[in-house]
Amino acid sequence: MTWFHGFLQQDAPPLLAGMFAAIACALCGSFLVLRRMSLMGDAISHAVLPGIVAAFLLSDSLATLPVFIGAAAVGVLTSLLSELVHRVGRVEPGASMGVVFTILFSIGVIWLEQIGGRSVHLDADCVLYGNMQNAIWPEAPTTLAGLLSLEALSTLPHAVQTLAIAVVVNIVLIVLFFKELRLSAFDPTLAKALGYRPALMHAALMTLVAITTVAAFEAVGSILVVAMLIVPGVVGHLFCDRLGSLLIVATLAAILASAGGYAAGAVLNLDTTGMVGVMLGIVLIGAGLIAPKHGWLARWFRRLRLRVATAREDMLGALWRLEELPTTGDTPVPAPAARELKHAVGGGFIARLAFHRLLARGEAVPTGKRGRVSFSGNEARPLFSRILFLSFRGGGGEQRIVLTEAGRTRARGVVRAHRLWETYLVKILGLRPDHVHDTAMTLEHITDDALRERLAKRVDDARTDPHGSAIPEDRS
């Protein structure tokens, strides 16, 4: 299977490197996001540069133990120096991080130029963009079964192996210290009171981030590391309320973005590192749209439902008030046309939806002439087209609409709440009678039965509202 072999040799290493880097960063980065320290990730990923250069001078290669130690030291140093600048210089926390990391980064760049002759493998471009594309696996096995041998796997490029270890380290540490990390993230004061050491946890987290950052550098460069640290955590937080599921969703988002970005880059012949970053952005926007409770679409639907319910209750109130008008003998109960009813609550899309809901809940029915209930011959049509017909044409704009018994009960509750509120506002709060109608119009929609009856007790079961209208009795 030469395609497979070719894939393993050329595509698998950068793909795996990117995915492992994304997973490792997603894990420790989620804690940064939760603790509102996202920009510390940005700061550390810039500030580790001098640490890397220092260690590189000592050991002459990247991603070895001295480099990680150097990076860890710089990670903690960045955090400490930011605190120092914040306390001593009275600079706000975000700006003090900016001061520290730009200075450290500049030191790193200058140092890099100074050792220019020796740095065959380390230059500013590599640090910025990473080297993902250039990893290859010459000794890749030729069969699927060959992948299962440890010997074959040990010939994977150095970067991939390092990142795999980084993932494992992250998982192990997070599982071991889950309780401590969780408490320190959400309630450091309680953590301290209980005897945990939040300061230690903080330093440990910074170290973990610094080490993961350095491991990911070689694969994806420093700018993308920032995206990998922050975006998965944000996505997880949008979907989940519990820390465990947050971490899982973050990992999934990381895998999706890195694999998708790599694939898109390979197919469209674009820079793969950049495409992973762009894909992270797309995942973020997607999550923002579809997240069940907090996403934009969910909020839009919630708001729509609320507005439709309010409009429906307004319609009920209007129909009830029409029924209250005095009628003599022959004149039928005034029933508004559907068109007028919709217009009365403001018209438009919301009114049409509200009207449809009104009829669907059986709270009102269209009538023909002489008070007969009729559906204008639609009963013969199949259900689907009837629903369509109703919802798009509102059952005919000229049809007269009348409350059903169910509707009357509901309308009674709404109008009772309205008039009780008006009484309360005038009698208890001392507002002027001509000022209370609009407020009551808003309040009536958020008054449930319990609140309504407490209102009634509060105004001593008044019989009429300040405008003289009778307050409907409670018949629930």
Place this chain on the structure above:
Amino acid sequence: MMLHLAASATTITPPSAEMDLIRAAFEVLTFRAGANSAVVLLGTMLLGLACGITGSFLLLRRRALVADALSHAALPGVALGYIVITLLGGDGKSLFYLLPAAAVFGVLGVITLQIINTLPRVKEDAAIGSVLSVFFALGIVLLGIANRLASGEPAGLNRFIFGQAASMQINEVWVILALGGIAALIPILFYKELRLLCFDAGFARSLGWSTLALDGALLAVVTMLTVAGLHAVGAILMVALLIIPPAAARCWTDRLWKMVIIAGVFGAVGSALGVTASAVIDDVPTGPAIVLGCAILFIISLLLAPRRGLVARWIDNRRSVARMRLDLARGAMR
């Protein structure tokens, strides 16, 4: 005036290899070390001055890192501008097209930031970090496309990341002068409004002023500066020029107008220091050197500023301890 430049062009050609370091520095600072360094010195000093002034308001308004996001977000604009203009047959590298393109994308970045901020669970720092890195990644992708279009010559678009102050041309100095001039003028014209915005935005709103418009004006000014400074010090280091001089100035005074002036001076002096160091020492890139120049001023301010500096507070501490001891002794003797 087109000038001959050194090959690597991240550092300035030192005037003469054998000259004594200090004499060389002096020559650079007094604009006598050749037209190249003179231009760079002038340009960066102007930039430092404008950044110091504007950055003071940014710092007080706690918007410093939004400037970071803005400068990173401008990168895709540069690349896209290059691609579009080159495809349309024009000179893709001309600043005339690239700078507006950078500005547009910078503003897009800030708008995206505001949109993401409307999501309830996303904190502001996470939003800034996300926008910053994703836009930058987009810039890298577009840069890859642009590099392929740049037939033959290496696309100097990478300079927008690190900056290449050493290869600054006189026309770029005009750009800095123009943009920096407006950028410095606006805070002066709207000083009262901006001052209130920084210290009591609620009161400003109650007076009927639109904090949105004022914030927008501030951000517009920062965009202009970022765009002007992009090819001098690069995206990554722009935020340093906007934060460090004002933070240093803050140590010296409690009055806003004094802080603004001192920040401007520090910005200019820091730039001068950096440019000089870059000119006389080998292998020192100019952008980072400027940042370190400002950093030196910052550290000096932290230590030596009259009331808020570390040394001053230590002396004050010792004095009050001594006074307390004296009082205790007096009290014990009664």
